Every structure is written in C-alpha cells, then in structure tokens.
Amino acid sequence: MLTAKHTLVAMVTDKPGVLNRAASLFRRRGFNIDSITVGHSELPHVSRMTIVVVGTAAMVEQVRKQLEKLVDVIKVADVTGEGTIIRELALIKVKATPSTRGEIMQIVDIFRAKIIDVSTDSLVIEATGDEDKLSSLYNMLRGFGIKELARTGCVAMVRGGAKSAPIDKESLKDIQ
Amino acid sequence: MKKTGSQILCECLINEGVDVMFGILGGVVIPFYDTLPQYPQLKHILVAHEQGGAHAAEGYARATGKVGVCIATSGPGATNLVTGIADAYMDSVPLVAITGQVARPLIGRDAFQEIDITGITLPITKHNYLVTDTASLATIVNEAFYLASTGRPGPVLIDIPKDVLTSTAEFNYPEKASLPGYKPTVRGHSSQISRAAKVINEAKKPLIVAGRGAIISQAYEELKQLAETAQIPVITTLLGISSFPESHILSYGWLGMHGMAYANLAVEECDLLIAVGMRFDDRVTGKISGFAPNAKIIHIDIDPAEIGKNVRVDVPIVGDIKPILKSLNKEINKTEHLEWISRMDLLRKEHPSINIRDTESIIPQYVIRQIYEITRGDSIIVTGVGQHQMWAAQHFWFDKPNSLITSGGLGTMGYGLPAAMGAKVACPEETVWCIDGDGSFQMNIQELGTIARENIAVKIAIINNGYLGMVRQWQELFYEKRYVATSLQCPDFVKVADAYNIPGITVKDKIEVIPSIKKAMETEGPFLLNFIVEPEENVYPMVPAGAALSEVLEEPLKKVRCK
Numbered sequence A: 001m002l003t004a005k006h007t008l009v010a011m012v013t014d015k016p017g018v019l020n021r022a023a024s025l026f027r028r029r030g031f032n033i034d035s036i037t038v039g040h041s042e043l044p045h046v047s048r049m050t051i052v053v054v055g056t057a058a059m060v061e062q063v064r065k066q067l068e069k070l071v072d073v074i075k076v077a078d079v080t081g082e083g084t085i086i087r088e089l090a091l092i093k094v095k096a097t098p099s100t101r102g103e104i105m106q107i108v109d110i111f112r113a114k115i116i117d118v119s120t121d122s123l124v125i126e127a128t129g130d131e132d133k134l135s136s137l138y139n140m141l142r143g144f145g146i147k148e149l150a151r152t153g154c155v156a157m158v159r160g161g162a163k164s165a166p167i168d169k170e171s172l173k174d175i176q
Numbered sequence B: 001m002k003k004t005g006s007q008i009l010c011e012c013l014i015n016e017g018v019d020v021m022f023g024i025l026g027g028v029v030i031p032f033y034d035t036l037p038q039y040p041q042l043k044h045i046l047v048a049h050e051q052g053g054a055h056a057a058e059g060y061a062r063a064t065g066k067v068g069v070c071i072a073t074s075g076p077g078a079t080n081l082v083t084g085i086a087d088a089y090m091d092s093v094p095l096v097a098i099t100g101q102v103a104r105p106l107i108g109r110d111a112f113q114e115i116d117i118t119g120i121t122l123p124i125t126k127h128n129y130l131v132t133d134t135a136s137l138a139t140i141v142n143e144a145f146y147l148a149s150t151g152r153p154g155p156v157l158i159d160i161p162k163d164v165l166t167s168t169a170e171f172n173y174p175e176k177a178s179l180p181g182y183k184p185t186v187r188g189h190s191s192q193i194s195r196a197a198k199v200i201n202e203a204k205k206p207l208i209v210a211g212r213g214a215i216i217s218q219a220y221e222e223l224k225q226l227a228e229t230a231q232i233p234v235i236t237t238l239l240g241i242s243s244f245p246e247s248h249i250l251s252y253g254w255l256g257m258h259g260m261a262y263a264n265l266a267v268e269e270c271d272l273l274i275a276v277g278m279r280f281d282d283r284v285t286g287k288i289s290g291f292a293p294n295a296k297i298i299h300i301d302i303d304p305a306e307i308g309k310n311v312r313v314d315v316p317i318v319g320d321i322k323p324i325l326k327s328l329n330k331e332i333n334k335t336e337h338l339e340w341i342s343r344m345d346l347l348r349k350e351h352p353s354i355n356i357r358d359t360e361s362i363i364p365q366y367v368i369r370q371i372y373e374i375t376r377g378d379s380i381i382v383t384g385v386g387q388h389q390m391w392a393a394q395h396f397w398f399d400k401p402n403s404l405i406t407s408g409g410l411g412t413m414g415y416g417l418p419a420a421m422g423a424k425v426a427c428p429e430e431t432v433w434c435i436d437g438d439g440s441f442q443m444n445i446q447e448l449g450t451i452a453r454e455n456i457a458v459k460i461a462i463i464n465n466g467y468l469g470m471v472r473q474w475q476e477l478f479y480e481k482r483y484v485a486t487s488l489q490c491p492d493f494v495k496v497a498d499a500y501n502i503p504g505i506t507v508k509d510k511i512e513v514i515p516s517i518k519k520a521m522e523t524e525g526p527f528l529l530n531f532i533v534e535p536e537e538n539v540y541p542m543v544p545a546g547a548a549l550s551e552v553l554e555e556p557l558k559k560v561r562c563k
C-alpha cells in the first residue's frame, strides 16, 4: 500500500498535558510522527497542533480518528494537498572562513534566507520554507561544515477563505 | 455556601446517583472518609486490596450499566487500581476511579507515596484529571461521570491532592458537562443506514455478529427484530454473549478462538457480516486476512476510531446501536433465507462443538452444565480467566440479557471473585455465580474477607484442575507437553473459606456435583464449591493463535474443514 507524508491540523483545548496525551497516543499505537508542533490559535483557550505523519491513507485516518477521540482534542483535519501552505523555520550554524563567507552569502540569497549572526568562524542562518526548500538549503551548506541545526517542525494552513480545521459553533460555545 | 473539597466530592457523588463505592483509605484520603458519616446515603465497602475494589466496581457497573466507583489512596493504593482500570478500558466499562494525591506543595518532589497516577493511567483511561483547585472539583466530577457513562463507556480517573480535599470553595453543581472536544455521535447517519438496509436486503447469506456494544446499548429487542425479520443467523463475540438469547432458533453460539466451530465456519461462508457493537479483536477474528473472506462487512459502532481499525468495512455506521437498529429495522424486508439457515443447521449438526462426554470423573463442562440446569439459567455468571472461563461461556446457556460478566480484552486472572462481589452488591435479588479457576481464584482470594464481612451471597464454583490450565493446554499442544511452571499446589480452598466463616464443600465424586450445587443454592449467604476436576482436560474447539477461523481444531489435532 502507498505510504505518503500527511499533514494534520488539530485544534485542541489548551489544558495542561494535551501535548503529552497526543504524544503518548502516537507512541502507544506505533504511529511514526515526523514532526509535531503546538502553539496558540486565533481562538482563546484553543491551541493548534500541526502533525506530520508518514503512512498509508488508512493508517493516517486511524491517527486522525484516535487523536480526535482524545477529550481535549476538538477537531482534526488532514490538510495534505496542493491547497495547503506548509512552512517551517530552521536555524543553521555553519562554519565560515573569510574565504568561504562570500559563497555562503550567495547561497543564502538564492534561498531568500537571512544571516542573523556572524562570528570569526561561523554564520547563523535563518530560513523559512517548506521541507524541500529547507532540505536543499541544508544540502547546499553541508560542504562548508554544519555546526548546529535547529528546525521547528511544520505549521500548515489551507489557502483561501476557509479554515483549515473548522470547529462548529456548538463546540465553541463550550470553550471558556 | 462554602464547603470543603471532601464535602463537595460527597455531594457530587450523590448527585451522580452513586450508592456504593469500593475502596481502601490511606493518609491522603482520610479527609474524604472523615466526611462520609455526614452522608449516610453513600455506602462504602472496604475491600481487602484495591485491585479487588476496581474489579468490584466493574462488576457493579457491568451488572447495572451504571458507573462503578472505586477509591484508593496515593502511591501504592493508586497503582493497585491500575489492572482494574486497564480491564475497564479494554472492555468499555463505565468506571470512575478516585485517587488521593499528596498535597499540592509536595507534588513533584517525590514525596512519601507520591506517584504520577495520571501519567501512569494516561493510555488506559478514557480521560483523567489531576484536580488543582477545590473550586474546579465539582466540574471535574461532573465531567468524569459524563465521560465514563456516555458514548463508548470507559474508565475516568480523578486524582485529588489532600489539600484540595481540605480547602473550601463555593459549591454549585454544574447542570451539564460542557466539553468542546467530546461530542459522541449517537444517531447514525440516515443515508448510511439506508445503504446498510439495501445491502442486507440483497444478501443471500447474511450473518449478525453481536458484541458487547449491543449489551451496553441494551439493544436486545432491536437485535431480535432485525434477526427475525430477515431471518438472519446470530452469533456473538465472547463479550456479546447474552445480547441475544442462546436458545433462540436463530442463535448459533459465539465465534473466536474457543467459539463454536459452526459459528467460525459460518463467518467464512457468509456473504454479509453485520457487526453490531464489536471491535474485531484478534481472539475473535483469527488471522485477519482469512476473516470473512467472502463477505461484505457492515460495521455499527459508537466509536468512529473502531471503523476500519482492524478490518476493511463496506458500510460503516457510527452511533448508538439501539436507535440505529430501530431505524434500520424499518427498512428491512421480510425474508426467509431458507437455504442459508439450513446450511447453518447442517454446520451445527456436523460440528456440534459443545457436546459433553460421559465420564466417570468430574469434567469441568459437566459442572458448568449442572449449574445451568439447577439455576435454570437464571443467574449472573462471573468468571476468572482461563479454561474454566471458556467452558463457562460454552456450556452455560445464556438467555437472560447481560448475564455473563467476564474479562475479555485484558483477560485478567483474579477478575472473577471481586467482580462477582460487585455484581451481587448491585443486584442483590439476582443469583450470582462466580465460576473461577484455581489459579485465578488465588489472585484475589483475599476478597473472601470482604464477602464474609458484608455477607455478600456470591456462590463460588472453583474448577480445580491443579493447573494454570489454559497455559498448560498451550504447552501440551504447542510446546510438546513441557509443563513448565503451570502445575499448582493449591491450598485447601474449603479450609480457607472456613477461616473466613464461609461454608464450603470439596467435591470429588461425580454423584456429589448436583447435590453440592443445590446445597450452595439453598444456603443463605456466600458458599464455596471446590470441584476437583479432570486435570488435563482441554478446551475445544480451538483456533490456534495466528490461524484463520476456518482452521478451527475441533478435537485434538483433527482439523475441521467442510464443503
């Protein structure tokens, strides 16, 4: 069966332990998670999680339903597809000598990334983009010597006026 | 008015209709117990071990459909509940477990008897709470009971620090739990119901498989109507036993590892399988790729995550069984399925599966059949886990709705005695038999003390084969009879009972079986029968682990295959 990368958006109540509950669920059911991020949403008391998971369509649907079964999880949507913007932020600390600095700066320019720190022997680069872009940037820089890499994991949003994981009005009423 | 956390907890429990709780106290829950005398309507039964308390609460819940309540202190009290909570999780039993926790300032410092019980029970509860202030206690208790009892029932744990119990807060009982992330689907989708009806009306060889969901939903009448209208044979899962009367002409036993051969073979032959409130456990399906190979599958369940989890489903319907079947029945054509029914009858004739051999010694099957005859089936049967459990499920005839209470998903040895105790407390008018194994019985034997003190009239039948029999059977069949660590040296159970002032008889002769069961029935209060049975009797039919249902062994190593 075909496995593919899926991106799920989960709207959750901002109760303590909700990330732990989600993580525990993935571990115990043997779901392999690529990345999971959590942060505020536009709604008070509602946080938003983005989960990237690799699996067959049936397996990802299980992940979605099991996640939605958690009492603190209000809604989970699989937003995988053309109409979804996916972004991730990376900080990359790369070795840089006076002789390589120029070349690195050119690469950074091409990827529309930013240099945010310079020292005698290194540069810190900030880049945002989708997975592919960040991976190719990383690969381009590898030859210079990567000292550190930090990636945030993905956040996702569907294009256009619609919400990514709409919550019905009924549930919103209960959120205090 | 301001009340203490303890008082709030008591008032909430009363509001939720709790009449009895099973528990053991300890340092951090003394404040709660200290308020109990102010609330005489809350009966507390002191158990001997918290695991016994949890299973008793389960027995109570399964006999009544109401939420069972157990209580334990922090640390070891809480961890002793874990098996019971896990059991309730696997079998969808409504349970509220209340644990004491060390006072808030001590949390996180590895205080005496501090344990992270919400962390431990995270994957085995429907939800759990650590109460962080007294003002939120009432809301949490209200939510806990709502969660435990609605949708797919399950256990909810509330961990309450000692100082939350002793502090005060304004008390107002919330009218209705409001949980934005919890909206169980009750009504089935009408177009799905119509699709299912169409598939049923077109089927030539339909088969109903009813699980515990049908019992939880109390869909007895609706299930019967569906079966009778379209003349559909009914089989059940182990936990679905007693959802449909077993003496009904359309009843064909139960399927799975030790189910009837004809039920398992029917699954292979049917062209439509209507799964009603069951979850395709591997003990039920056998090898999944060989399960119902010729059938479309309609799956009705209240838990959307069960749909498609283990088997492919053609028509899913998510919601409460009872209203769904009610709507479905309106669209079902009256049909006969004469050919299919006679095929089923032939399967049953050729593979009788549950005949009892005539023997000189006592065999377990005979004992169970006699309990059936003498009670005329009018009893709640509670079991331990092992061979005796399977024989009880096979040889007792379950006609009475919800009359078998057994640990299915977790297969918890030690479940029988405390669960029987809880069932009897819940239904004092009912006869309750605990059919237990000599191994299982010893895992919560201490509850004889509770049974004696509270005079809980449970009738206990120990199927004493001197072995951890089910494991011995596997060793015999699959490990060349190497009986490593399965032989038991049991104490004299009648003497043990006697030490608790519970009367009992050891039965060694076959002619004593019937009189002893009668004696147990006639004696008021609890009674223990210790049946010394054939030690190496095996449970058949048997689908070996990993085999398809059609590969059922009917007798020692004789493979059944028909057509």
Ligand SMILES: Cc1ncc(C[n+]2csc(CCOP(=O)(O)OP(=O)(O)O)c2C)c(N)n1
Binding pocket: B384, B385, B386, B387, B388, B389, B411, B412, B413, B414, B436, B437, B438, B439, B440, B441, B463, B465, B467, B468, B469, B470, B471
């Ligand atoms: C708590 C627990 N421990 C171990 C097992 C594994 N197990 C399953 S059946 C069984 C033997 C049960 O022996 P007994 O209660 O005497 O029943 P019998 O099979 O002899 O009827 C064992 C050890 C289990 N199910 N539960």
Ligand SMILES: [Mg+2]
Binding pocket: B386, B437, B438, B439, B463, B464, B465, B466, B467, B468, B469
């Ligand atoms: Mg035994």
